[in-house]
Amino acid sequence: MNKIQDNRAWFLVMPVFVIVAMSAIIPLMTVVNYSVQDIFGPGNRVFVGAEWFIDVLGDRRLQEALWRQFLFSGLVLLIEIPLGVMIALTMPKRGWGVSATLVLIALPLLIPWNVIGTIWIIFTRPDIGLFGVIVNALGLGFDHTASPLDAWVTVMLMEVWHWTPLVALLAYAGLRAIPDAYYQAARIDGASAWAIFRYIQLPKMRGVLTIAVLLRFMDSFLIYAEPFVLTGGGPGNSTTFLSIHLVKIAVGQFDLGPAAAFSLIYFLIVLLFCWLFYQALQSVGTGDRA
Amino acid sequence: MAHVRLDGIAHSYSGGAAEADWALKTLDHDWRDGGAYALLGPSGCGKTTLLNVISGLIIPTRGRILFDGKDVTALPTEARNIAQVFQFPVIYDTMTVYDNLAFPLRNRGFPGPEIDRLVRQVAGMLDLADDIGRRARNLSADAKQKISLGRGLVRPDVAAILFDEPLTVIDPHMKWKLRRKLKEIHEQYRLTLVYVTHDQNEALTFADTIVVMHEGRILQVGSPQALFERPQHTFVGYFIGSPGMNLIDCRLDGETARIGEAAIPLAGALKGAAGTAPSGALRLGIRPEFLTLHDAQGPGRVEVAIRTVEDLGNYRIVTALLGDTALKIKLDEEAPIPADRAWLAFPPGRTLLYHDDRLIEASP
Numbered sequence: 001m002n003k004i005q006d007n008r009a010w011f012l013v014m015p016v017f018v019i020v021a022m023s024a025i026i027p028l029m030t031v032v033n034y035s036v037q038d039i040f041g042p043g044n045r046v047f048v049g050a051e052w053f054i055d056v057l058g059d060r061r062l063q064e065a066l067w068r069q070f071l072f073s074g075l076v077l078l079i080e081i082p083l084g085v086m087i088a089l090t091m092p093k094r095g096w097g098v099s100a101t102l103v104l105i106a107l108p109l110l111i112p113w114n115v116i117g118t119i120w121i122i123f124t125r126p127d128i129g130l131f132g133v134i135v136n137a138l139g140l141g142f143d144h145t146a147s148p149l150d151a152w153v154t155v156m157l158m159e160v161w162h163w164t165p166l167v168a169l170l171a172y173a174g175l176r177a178i179p180d181a182y183y184q185a186a187r188i189d190g191a192s193a194w195a196i197f198r199y200i201q202l203p204k205m206r207g208v209l210t211i212a213v214l215l216r217f218m219d220s221f222l223i224y225a226e227p228f229v230l231t232g233g234g235p236g237n238s239t240t241f242l243s244i245h246l247v248k249i250a251v252g253q254f255d256l257g258p259a260a261a262f263s264l265i266y267f268l269i270v271l272l273f274c275w276l277f278y279q280a281l282q283s284v285g286t287g288d289r290a
Numbered sequence: 291m292a293h294v295r296l297d298g299i300a301h302s303y304s305g306g307a308a309e310a311d312w313a314l315k316t317l318d319h320d321w322r323d324g325g326a327y328a329l330l331g332p333s334g335c336g337k338t339t340l341l342n343v344i345s346g347l348i349i350p351t352r353g354r355i356l357f358d359g360k361d362v363t364a365l366p367t368e369a370r371n372i373a374q375v376f377q378f379p380v381i382y383d384t385m386t387v388y389d390n391l392a393f394p395l396r397n398r399g400f401p402g403p404e405i406d407r408l409v410r411q412v413a414g415m416l417d418l419a420d421d422i423g424r425r426a427r428n429l430s431a432d433a434k435q436k437i438s439l440g441r442g443l444v445r446p447d448v449a450a451i452l453f454d455e456p457l458t459v460i461d462p463h464m465k466w467k468l469r470r471k472l473k474e475i476h477e478q479y480r481l482t483l484v485y486v487t488h489d490q491n492e493a494l495t496f497a498d499t500i501v502v503m504h505e506g507r508i509l510q511v512g513s514p515q516a517l518f519e520r521p522q523h524t525f526v527g528y529f530i531g532s533p534g535m536n537l538i539d540c541r542l543d544g545e546t547a548r549i550g551e552a553a554i555p556l557a558g559a560l561k562g563a564a565g566t567a568p569s570g571a572l573r574l575g576i577r578p579e580f581l582t583l584h585d586a587q588g589p590g591r592v593e594v595a596i597r598t599v600e601d602l603g604n605y606r607i608v609t610a611l612l613g614d615t616a617l618k619i620k621l622d623e624e625a626p627i628p629a630d631r632a633w634l635a636f637p638p639g640r641t642l643l644y645h646d647d648r649l650i651e652a653s654p
Contacts, residue, residue, distance in 0.1 A: 184347050185380040189441060190368040190397035199393075203383040285384035286425065 034260035052261035062262065064237065065245040069221060072155075072241060076220040077213060079160055084167025084212065085205070089197070091172050102172075105165045117229025120158045144231060148238030151231050155239055158226055163219065167212045174208035175201060203285065210281040214274050221270055242266060292357045292371075292449035294321040294344060294482065299353035301339055313339045314350070315506040321450065323358075324480040326473075328497035330487060332529065336506040337486045341452050344484065345372040357449050373442025374452040378459055379434035381426040387413065388422045391440045398445075412444045415475065432464040436471075443475070450482040457492065469496055490530055502526050518577070519640075524647045527575050533607060533618045536581070537644070540574040547574050547643065550613035552592035557638040573644040578620040580640035583608065584633045585626070591633035599627055610634060 035052055039045045056062060091101050111119070124144055126132040135142040144154040178200065186196045224243035227233065233240035233248075240248075246266065250259035301314040309315075314336045321327060321344075329337050342348040344355065346367035354363045362370055382390050391409045400408075413419045416436045421429060426437055435456055442451045453472075457465045473496065476483055487493050493500050494514045502509045502517065502525070510522040521527035527535030538549050546553040554574060584591060594610040594617065601623075608619040608627060612634065619634070621627065643650045 179378065181376040181378060181380050184342075184345075184367075184374065185376060185438070185441075187347065187367040188345065188372065188374050189394040191393070192397065195393075195397065199382040199385065286427065 031260045031263050034256050035264055038257055048257070052257040053265070056258045056262045056265065059258070061237070062242075062245060065240050065242050068238075068240065069242045072159075072223070073217055073220045075156060076159055076163070077216055079156070080164045080167050080216055081209065081213060083160065084164050085171045085209075087164065087168040088171035088175055089201070091168070093176070102169070105168055108162050108165050111162075113225035114229050116158065116162055117226045120154060120226075120230050124154050146235055148235055151235060151239050155227050155230060158230060159220065159223070162226065163216060167216065170208040170212045171205055174205035178204045206281065210278060213277050213281060217273060217277060218270055221273070292482065293323040293359075294450055295356040295359075296320075296344075297354040297356060299340075299343060299350045299355065301343060301348060301350045301352075303339075305351070312351075312506055314343070316353070317508055319501070319508060319511070321482055321484060322499075323482055325499055326476050326483045326485070326497045328485045328487060328493035328500045329503060330490060330493040330500055330529075331503035332488055335503045337488075337503055338454055340503070341374070341454055341484065341486050344450070345374045345452055346370045347374075371445065371447050371449045372452060373445060373448045373450075374454065375435070375438045375442060375456045377455045379431060379438050381434050381437050383425075383427040385426055386423055387418055387426050387429070387437060390426050390437050391418075391444050394441050394445055408444050408446065412440045415443065416440050416471065432460045432468060435460060435468065439472075443479075443481075448481070450484060453483065453485040455487055456485075457487075465492075472496065490532070502529065504529070520642070520649065521575070522649045524573060524575060524644050527577075527642075527644075531577060531579075533578055533620070535575045535577050536617045538574045538612070538615050538617070540572055540643075542572060547572075547641075549574065549592075549615060552612060554592065554636045554641060555590045555638055556641060556643070571646055573647070574636075575642045575644055575649075576636055576640060578607065578618040580637055581617065581619045582635045582637070583610075583619055583621065583625070583627065584635060585628040587633055588635070590638075591635045594632055594634045596628065596630055596632055 036047060036049060037045045038048050087105070091105075092098055108116070121129075123129045124132045124142070126136050126143055132142060142150050144151040182200050182204070183196065186200055191199070222243055223241055224247070227239050227241060228244055228247075231239045233244045246259055246262060249255045249262070296317050296319045299314060299317045300312055302311045303313055304311050317340070329340065331337050339348060343350045346362070346365060346369075349363070354361055356362065357370070382393060385393065388409055391412055392405050395405045395408060410419070410422075413422050416439065418433065418436055418440065421433065426434065429437070439451075439456070442448060457468060460468060469492065472483070472485075475481070483497075485493070485496050487496075498513065499511060500514055500517055501511050502523075504523075504525045510517060510526045512522075517526055517530045521530065521535060524535070524537050528537060540547045540549045540554070542548070543553070546555055548554070587593075592612060594612045597609045597611055597616065599609075600607045604623055606621050606623060606625075606627070608621060610617050610619060610632065617634070
C-alpha cells in the first residue's frame, strides 16, 4: 500500500507538543540545567559536570532520608493495599448503603493535604486532642513531638486514614465489575469464600490494584505537605522524608545545584519503581511457564 | 445422572403477587434421566430463571424440585450436584487448564490420584489434553468454554448439566464443532442436559426434546418435528420456523373456515372439533412450507395477489395478499412463481385451527 506523504500533519500534533513542552519538558530541562552548573547569579555560572550528583549521593543526611522514605512507602503499600481490599470486600453491594458508604469512605480524599496535617496535629495533642488524650489516659505517654516512634505512628496513621479510601474505592470498582456468572460458577464448583477471593476476586482486581499500587507508591514516595505540617520533619530528623529534605536544601539553604541533581535522581527512582511494580503485577499469574 | 422433576414451580423476583411480577408462572415438568433438552424462548421469557431454579442459584417462591424423587428445593447449589455452563466462559484466570478442571474436585475433597484420572479423562474427551499445562487465560474463547463445560463433566456424581446460551461468544465455525462435541458426549455418557437458547437452529440440532417457553410459561414440550408440524400454541408456530407460521383471523362457516370472502377447506376431523369452540378468537395457522402456489383456479384454492419475492439462495419467500392479510409462502428455488395473480392451496392436513391461541385438536 502506498502511503501518502503529507508533512502538514505535523501541524496537527503541534499543539500537543507545545503543551507537553511547556508543562513537562522545559521545566525538567531547567532542573537539568541547574544540576550540572554552579549558578551564582545572572551571567555568572560554572559548568560542574557530575559534581553535584556525586556530592548528593555521598550526603549522609540524604541517604538517611532515602531509606526512611523507602521504609515509609513500603509500610504504606503493605498496610493500605490489603486494608483497602478488605474494606472493599465488606462494602455493601446494593441498596442505599452503597452511596452512603461511598461518600463516607471518600471523605478523607476531599480534604486539602495541609488541612489534614492540621487536623492530625489537633487530634493527637496530649492536652486537647481526642486521640492524644485517650492514648495518654491509657497510660501510654504518647507525644509525637517528642518521641520519634510516636511521630512515625502518627504519620502512618494519618497516611493510612487519608489514602486507604482511595485503594478501597478502586478495589470496590474492580469487585463490582466481576460478572455474577463467576460467583455462580464458583458456587457450583463448591468453592470456599477464600477460594473465591484467591481465584476470582484477586485476579479480577489485577488492573485496579496495579493502579492503586502505582498511585500509592508515587504519592507516598513524594509525600510532603502532611508530615511537614504535622511534624515538620521531626523530632530531630526522624520524619524528614525526601521531599522535606529536598525543600530544605533548595529553599532553606538555597543549594540549587545539589537540589536539582537530587530531584533528577528522585524522579528516576520513582520511575524505576513504578516500572518494576507494573511489570511484576502484569506478569504474576499470567505466563504459560507456570 | 438423575431425573429432575419440577412440581408447581413459580418464582417472583420482586415478591409481588400480581400476574406481571411472576417471572415463572406455575410450572410442572419432568426432565427425563439422560434426556437432551433445549429450553427455547425469546429473551425475558424466564428461561434463565428456570435454569437457575434447577441449579439452586435461585430458590423458587413456590413449588418443589425433586432429583430422583428427593426434594432438593432448600438445598444450596453446591449440595445439588448440578453443573452449569454460562453464556460467557467462566474460567479461573490464574490457574492452568488442569487446575481449572481439578477445581470442583479439590473443593469437594476428592483424593489426588482420583482427581488426576478424572481430569485427564475429561481433558481427553474435550480435546484439551495438549493444553492441559497452559494458563487458562491464554486460550481462545471456545477452548475457555470447553473448560467451563469440563468443570461440569469432571464431576462423576453430577445430576444434570445446564447450559445457559453457551455458544453466544463463539465463532460460527467453532459453534458447530462444539455443538457436535456436546451431542457426542451426550450420546456417549447419556447425561441429562438442559440447553437454554433463543436460537431455534441450535435447539433443533442439539436436543431430542424441545421445551418452548413464553412469558414464564411452558407452552409446548415435544420433538422438533412435533413443534414444527403441530404447534400447540400460536406463539410456538410463530417462534419456530423461518419464517414463522402464518396466522390468520378466520371464522367458521359449516365445513370451511372463512377468511374474508375466501373459503378454506378443513380436514375432516377438525370440522367437528372446531364446532365445539364457537366463542373467542379463531385463527387459522399454516406453515409457509406447506402452502402451494398455482397459476390456475382449482377446488379449494383462493386467489391472492403476489407482493414481493425474496430470493434466499436455495429457497424463495413469497409474500402474497389474501384480501388484506399478508401470507408468507416458502418455495423451492426452481418452483415457478406467477407474476401477479395466483391461486393458493391450503392442504387440509396441514391447516390448523387455533382457539384463543390454543390448538384445536382434531377428534379421532
